[in-house]
Amino acid sequence: xxxxxxxxxxxxxxxxxxxxxxxxxxxxxxxxxxxxxxxxxxxxxxxxxxxxxxxxxxxxxxxxxxxxxxxxxxxxxxxxxxxxxxxxxxxxxxxxxxxxxxxxxxxxxxxxxxxxxxxxxxxxxxxxxxxxxxxxxxxxxxxxxxxxxxxxxxxxxxxxxxxxxxxxxxxxxxxxxxxxxxxxxxxxxxxxxxxxxxxxxxxxxxxxxxxxxxxxxxxxxxxxxxxxxxxxxxxxxx
Amino acid sequence: xxxxxxxxxxxxxxxxxxxxxxxxxxxxxxxxxxxxxxxxxxxxxxxxxxxxxxxxxxxxxxxxxxxxxxxxxxxxxxxxxxxxxxxxxxxxxxxxxxxxxxxxxxxxxxxxxxxxxxxxxxxxxxxxxxxxxxxxxxxxxxxxxxxxxxxxxxxxxxxxxxxxxxxxxxxxxxxxxxxxxxxxxxxxxxxxxxxxxxxxxxxxxxxxxxxxxxxxxxxxxxxxxxxxxxxxxxxxxxxxxxxxxxxxxxxxxxxxxxxxxxxxxxxxxxxxxxxxxxxxxxxxxxxxxxxxxxxxxxxxxxxxxxxxxxxxxxxxxxxxxxxxxxxxxxxxxxxxxxxxxxxxxxxxxxxxxxxxxxxxxxxxxxxxxxxxxxxxxxxxxxxxxxxxxxxxxxxxxxxxxxxxxxxxxxxxxxxxxxxxxxxxxxxxxxxxxxxxxxxxxxxxxxxxxxxxxxxxxxxxxxxxxxxxxxxxxxxxxxxxxxxxxxxxxxxxxxxxxxxxxxxxxxxxxxxxxxxxxxxxxxxxxxxxxxxxxxxxxxxxxxxxxxxxxxxxxxxxxxxxxxxxxxxxxxxxxxxxxxxxxxxxxxxxxxxxxxxxxxxxxxxxxxxxxxxxx
Numbered sequence: 089x090x091x092x093x094x095x096x097x098x099x100x101x102x103x104x105x106x107x108x109x110x111x112x113x114x115x116x117x118x119x120x121x122x123x124x125x126x127x128x129x130x131x132x133x134x135x136x137x138x139x140x141x142x143x144x145x146x147x148x149x150x151x152x153x154x155x156x157x158x159x160x161x162x163x164x165x166x167x168x169x170x171x172x173x174x175x176x177x178x179x180x181x182x183x184x185x186x187x188x189x190x191x192x193x194x195x196x197x198x199x200x201x202x203x204x205x206x207x208x209x210x211x212x213x214x215x216x217x218x219x220x221x222x223x224x225x226x227x228x229x230x231x232x233x234x235x236x237x238x239x240x241x242x243x244x245x246x247x248x249x250x251x252x253x254x255x256x257x258x259x260x261x262x263x264x265x266x267x268x269x270x271x272x273x274x275x276x277x278x279x280x281x282x283x284x285x286x287x288x289x290x291x292x293x294x295x296x297x298x299x300x301x302x303x304x305x306x307x308x309x310x311x312x313x314x315x316x317x318x319x320x321x322x323x324x325x326x
Numbered sequence: 327x328x329x330x331x332x333x334x335x336x337x338x339x340x341x342x343x344x345x346x347x348x349x350x351x352x353x354x355x356x357x358x359x360x361x362x363x364x365x366x367x368x369x370x371x372x373x374x375x376x377x378x379x380x381x382x383x384x385x386x387x388x389x390x391x392x393x394x395x396x397x398x399x400x401x402x403x404x405x406x407x408x409x410x411x412x413x414x415x416x417x418x419x420x421x422x423x424x425x426x427x428x429x430x431x432x433x434x435x436x437x438x439x440x441x442x443x444x445x446x447x448x449x450x451x452x453x454x455x456x457x458x459x460x461x462x463x464x465x466x467x468x469x470x471x472x473x474x475x476x477x478x479x480x481x482x483x484x485x486x487x488x489x490x491x492x493x494x495x496x497x498x499x500x501x502x503x504x505x506x507x508x509x510x511x512x513x514x515x516x517x518x519x520x521x522x523x524x525x526x527x528x529x530x531x532x533x534x535x536x537x538x539x540x541x542x543x544x545x546x547x548x549x550x551x552x553x554x555x556x557x558x559x560x561x562x563x564x565x566x567x568x569x570x571x572x573x574x575x576x577x578x579x580x581x582x583x584x585x586x587x588x589x590x591x592x593x594x595x596x597x598x599x600x601x602x603x604x605x606x607x608x609x610x611x612x613x614x615x616x617x618x619x620x621x622x623x624x625x626x627x628x629x630x631x632x633x634x635x636x637x638x639x640x641x642x643x644x645x646x647x648x649x650x651x652x653x654x655x656x657x658x659x660x661x662x663x664x665x666x667x668x669x670x671x672x673x674x675x676x677x678x679x680x681x682x683x684x685x686x687x688x689x690x691x692x693x694x695x696x697x698x699x700x701x702x703x704x705x706x707x708x709x710x711x712x713x714x715x716x717x718x719x720x721x722x723x724x725x726x727x728x729x730x731x732x733x734x735x736x737x738x739x740x741x742x743x744x745x746x747x748x749x750x751x752x753x754x755x756x757x758x759x760x761x762x763x764x765x766x767x768x769x770x771x772x773x774x775x776x777x778x779x780x781x782x783x784x785x786x787x788x789x790x791x792x793x794x795x796x797x798x799x800x801x802x803x804x805x806x807x808x809x810x811x812x813x814x815x816x817x818x819x820x821x822x823x824x825x826x827x828x829x830x831x832x833x834x835x836x837x838x839x840x841x842x843x844x845x846x847x848x849x850x851x852x853x854x855x856x857x858x859x860x861x862x863x864x865x866x867x868x869x870x871x872x873x874x875x876x877x878x879x880x881x882x883x884x885x886x887x888x889x890x891x892x893x894x895x896x897x898x899x900x901x902x903x904x905x906x907x908x909x910x911x912x913x914x915x916x917x918x919x920x921x922x923x924x925x926x927x928x929x930x931x932x933x934x935x936x937x938x939x
Contacts, residue, residue, distance in 0.1 A: 159532045166703055167732065167792045171488060171695040186734040186789060193729065 110176070120164055128165070128173075130180045136208055137191035145209075146284060147202055147277035149195065158192040199311070202277065202304060210301050221310040224265070228317065231258055235324060252325055259321045262314055269311045276304050330459040330488055330696050331449050332496070332688025335438060335476065337395040337519030337545060338655065340364050341682060342445040343689035344453065345698060350500060350689035352682050353445075353452045356850065360682060362448070365392045366440045368427040371845055375444040378849045383581065387413035387573040389427055393547055394441075396519050397423045397434040398479075399471030399817050411551060413573035421817045433819060436827055438479035443831075446483060460485045461692040463684050465520040466492035467540030467632075467709045469755050470767050470796050471817040477795065478819055482827045488695050490793040493517070494524035495535055495706050496687030497653040501678060502528050502702070503690055509648035510536075512636075514666050514674065515684075516629060517654035519545035523633045525640040525647070534705045536640035537728045539632035546584070546656040549622045553583035553613075556621065557600060561609050565602060572603045590615045591658045619661045626665055633669055639728050650674040653683055705730050708790050710765075715752035719761045724788050727757065734789040738803070745776040751786070753796065753813075766816040772800055773809055784809075851888040855881060 108115060109122035109129065116122050116129055131140060138145045141157050163169070165188055170181040195201045220228050234254055241248040280300050283293060332343045332350070339361035343352045352360040359377070366375050367382035367390040374382075382390040391414055397405060402418035409416060415426035424431040442462075449457050462485075464476050473490050480487035494513035501507070507528055515522040522540035526533055557579055558569045569575050579600050589596045595614040602609055637644060650666055652674045657663065666674050693699045708731050713723040724735035739749050749772040756764030774782045783803040790796055801808045814820070819827070858881060866874050 159530065159534075162532065162705060163700075163703055166705070168489075168691075168694050168703060169697075169700065172697050182732050182789070182791060183734075185792075186732040189730040189733055 110180075128170070128177055128180050128184070131184045131187050135187070137194050137204060138208075140187060140191040141195060143195070144284070145205060146281045147198070147205060148274075148281055149201070151196060154192070154196055158188070158196075161188050198274075198277070199308070202273065203308060206301060206305055206308070210305070219306075219309045220313050221265075224314075231255075231317070231321075234258070235321070239324065255321060255325050259318060259325070262318050262321070266311060266314045266318065269307055269314065273304065273307050273311070276300060276307065280304070328459060328696075329453070329455065329457065330461060330692035331445075331457055332685055332690070332692045333442065333445055333460050333462045334493070334496075334685035334688060335395065335441065335462055335464075335479070336364055336684075337393050337517055337547065338364055339518070339681065340441050340445055341685035342449045343682075343685040344449065345689050345693040348699075350503070350686035350693075352685055353449050355448055357853070362441065362444055363392075364394065364441050365390060366394070366427075366437050367391070369845065373427075373440060374845050375440050378845055381849075383577045384574050387577045389414065390577075391425055391427065391432075391437050393519055394425070394434050394437045396543065396547070397425070398438065399469065399473070399475040400434075401817050404817075410570070413577060420820070420823075421815070422819055433823075433827070435475050435479040435819060435824075436482055436831070438476070439482035439827075439831060442479055442483035442485060446485060458484070458486055459488050459692075461489045461491055461688045461695065462487055463491050463493045463496050463688050465515075465517075465540060465542050466494050466522040466524050466538040466706075467520070467542050468492075468794070469542075469710055469765055470712075470794070471765070471815060472542065473793060473795050474815065474818050477793070478824050478827075481824055482831050484828070484831070489691060490795065491688060491691050491704070492522070492524065492535075492538070492706055492709075492794070493520075493684045494522045494538070494653060495526065495533065495704055496685075496691060497651060497678075497683045498524070498526050498528070498533055498687065499690040499702065499704060500683045500687035501651050501675075502533060504678070507649065510642065510646055511649045511651055512633070512647045512670060513651045513653060514629070514633070514657065515540075515653040516656040516662060517545050518656070519543070519547050521545060521629050521632065523629070523636045525636050525642065531701045532703050532705060534730075535707045535728075536642070537636040538707055538709050539636040539639070540709070541628065541632060544625070544628055545654075546587070548625050549587060549656070549659075550580055550583045552621050552625065553587065553618070554579050557583065557598065557609065557611075560611065561600070561602070565606060565609065567602060567606065569600075569603070575601065575603050586613055587618060587659070590618050591660060615660070622659075623661065626659075626662055629662075630665065630669055644670045647672070651678070652676045653678075653680050655681055706792070706794070707731060708733060708794055710755045711757055712767075712788060712790065712796065713754050713756075713764075715754060715761045720759060721754050721756070721761050721764050725790060729790075731790050731794055732792055734787055736785055736787050739772060739774075739782075739784045739786060741774055741777070741779050741782050744778050746779065747774055747776050748772060749774060749784070753788070753798070767796065768813045768815045768818075770798065770811050770813045772811070775802070848888055851884055855885060855888070 109125060109127060111127040112122060112125040114122065114124045121128055136145075141154065141161070143149055143154065143157070162185070165181050165184040167178060167181050167185055170178045173181075193200075194204050234251060238248060238251040238255060241251055283296055283300065286293070329344060331353075334341045334343075341352050341360055341362065343350050345351075354360050355362075362376040363380040365379040365383065366373060367379035367386060369382065369386070369389075379390060383392060393412075397416070400423055401421050402416060402423055405416070405423070417424045417426065417431065419431075422433050424433055425437060442460075446457050446460075460480060462476055462480055464473055468476070476490055477487045494515040497515065498511060498513050501511070501513075508530075509528060511526050511528060513522070513524045513526065515524075520540065520542045521544040522538065524538040525536045527536055528534075554576070561567055561569050569579060582598060582600055586596050586598050590613065593615070595612055598609070598611050598613050600609045637647075647670050650670045650672060652663070652666065657666075657674075657676070657680050663674060663676070690699070690702070691704065694702060694704075707728045708725060709727060711723045711727045712725040712735075713721040714737070716722045724737060725733050739751070741749065750769065751772055752761070752769050753767045754761060754764040755767050758764050772784055772786065774784060784800055785803050786798060786800045788796060788798055798811050798813055799808060800811055858877065862874065862877060
C-alpha cells in the first residue's frame, strides 16, 4: 500500500487517465495537457483526491496551500475556459472540474479528509460505524430518556423548564467532549503524518500504522455519534 | 469571435448588456431606457412586448402577461393560492403551467422567449450585428426545473444559451470588476419576485461562492399585493365596491401600489389615487412611509432567515462579512436597507445601480466564456441538495446543497428480482427527509439486462454542470457500455415540445415583426410628439422663431404619418422615420428636445445653487 520511500516520491501532479493522448495518440508527458497537441487530458478514475490536488497522503494539510492549489487547478479545468474548445475537450473539462471540486471539498475538512484517508489506507469508509464511546454509554442512555421526557412534557410547565436546564447542561458537556475528541484526533493525525514522513517499511512501523488507523477510526465513529446526539439535542430544545 | 450578450431576465424588468473595451454596458433603446418591462400583451395586431405592452395591463388585463418568471418550472398547484391575483387564465398541461392568450395557450418559457427576443432585437439594432449567443441570469435559489425552463426560453427565442448564471453571483462579478475587492462579501438580492442571498469569497480574481440561500417566491410583488389588499378593503368599506371583480381596475391599483412604494423610498408620505369602476369617482388616501413599513415588515423579515442559514452554511458569522452588496429594485426601500444593516452590522454598499448590476455581471461572464477575460473565474454552488427516492419514501442525498459546481455523484444500481429488466429512478431536490416534502425533478427508467437478481451492476452518474442543471448518464459496469437515458421532467417541457415551440416561434416571427413594428413606431411617435410639444411649451422662448417653426413642421408631419394607414412606413435603425415622400428628421427633433430640456435642467440647477436650495 503506502510504502513509498523518500527516494521514490509519489508523483505530485495529476495522474492522467491514459498514458496516450486521446486526441493525437502521442505519449502524454505533460501534467494536465498533451505536450504535442495541447489538449486537456481526463483525470484518471483511479486518481485519489490527494494526488488530484498534488498533496501527499497526510492528515494535516495547510488550508491556505490547499486553497491556492484548488484555485490554480480550477483555472486549469473550469468549463468556463473551454467554451470555445471542441465538445470532447468541454466534456473532459467538465469531468475534471467535478472531480477537482469533490476532491477539494473532501480534503479541506479535516474530519472528511481523515475518513477518506481511512478508506484509502484500510478499505471502505462505510466500516466507520457510529458507535457511542464506551465510558459514556450509561450517560447517553439516561440522556435519551430525558429527551423523551422533555418532548412529551407540557410546554412552559415547570417540569419542562427543569428538563430543559438539564438538557442544556448535557449539551455543554457533550460539546466539550466533542472538542476533546477533536483535539485527540488532531494529535493522532500528527502522529500519522510523522510516521509517513519517516517513510520506513519495517514490521514495527506496520504495527504502529495499524494501531494509529484503528485509533483514528474508533475516535471518528465516537465523534460522529456524539455529533448526531448534539444536533438532536440542539433541534429539540431550540 | 462572435459576441455573447448578457441578459437579466427579471420578474418585472429585463435588460441586455455587452462588453465594450473591457467594461460591461447596458444596451439602451432609442429613448435611452435600459429596462424592458417583462410584460407581453396580445393585441389585435399581434403580440407586443415591453413598454408598449405595459400600457395594456390596465387596458386589456386578461390578455397581458406580467411576472411570468413566477411560473417558470412550476405546475398549477404550486401557484394555487395566488391565482386570484392574476387577471389572465392559467391552466396546466404535462406538469407545465399554460397561459391563455386569446385562442392560444403559451407555456411560461414561450412568454419568456418573447421577452428574450425583444432584448435580442434591441441588442441587434444597437450593435448592428446579429446576436445568437447569450448568458442568461436566474435567481440563485432556482431549482433544476426553473433553470431548464429558462434555458428552453432561450432556445425558443433563437438564442444559444451558453450559460445560466446566478443573479447574485453575476452582480458580484460586476461589483468585483469595479472595486477590485478581496475578502468576503454578501450579496443581498431582493427583486420583483425572488429573493437570494449569496456569500462569496473574492481572492485573486476567483469568485468562490461559499453558500447561497433564498426564496424564489418572495419579492416586491408581494409587498405590492399587501398594499392592494389594504386598498381593496378600504374601497369596499368606503364605496361598497368589490374592486377585485374588475381586473382592469385591479391592475391600475397594483401599478399605483408599486408607484407609491417607490415614491415612499424618497418621501415620507404620498397620496394614493385609484379610479373606481363605473364612473364612481376616485379612491384617494394618504400613505406614509411608516404605514408602508409596518404593513410590509413581516415580508421583509422573511429575507433574514435565509441570510442566517447562508452564513451558517458558509461557516461564518456576520462579523466575517467585509462588505454587503445590494441588488434588485426592492433594496431601494429604506426599511430593507435598515434590516440588512442590522443583520450584518454594517452599512450596505449601494453605489451600483441595483437594477442594472445583474445584467452587467452577465456581460462579464459572457466575456469570460468568449475568452475575452481570463483573470476572473466564478466558482458557484448548487443551491439545493440533489437526491433520489429510496425505500419508504425517503430521499437519499447524493449532492449536498452548497457544493461547488460542476459536481458529480455516482450510484450503483442492481436488481432485486431474477430477470428484472428495469429500475425506476426518481430524482429530487430539497433539504427535507421525506420524498413528499421535496421537489420532484424527474423520473427515468434504467434499462437492465435480464439476469439473476443482484447480478446487474449499473452505475448512474448524476452531474450538475456549471449551469446548475442536472445531466444523467448510466454505464453497465459488466460490459462497460453506456446507455442513453430518457429523463421525463416532472415540471418541464419535453424536448419534442420545445422543438415544436422553436419551429412555431420562427413561423410566426414574420407576422409578429411587422405588427409589432407598426405598434412600436406609433407609440414612439406619440411619446416623441408629447415630449417635444411639452418642451416647446416650456422652453420655446429659448430658441429662435425659425427653429421653433422647423420643429412644429416636423411635428405635424410626424403626426400625419403616425395616424396614416396603408402608406409605406419604414422605421429605420438610425432613428429616422420616413413617410412616403418626405423625411421627418425625427432624430433631430428628438435630440433638439433633449438638448433643450438639458439646458433647462442646468438653468434650474443654477437657480437652485444660487439660492442654496
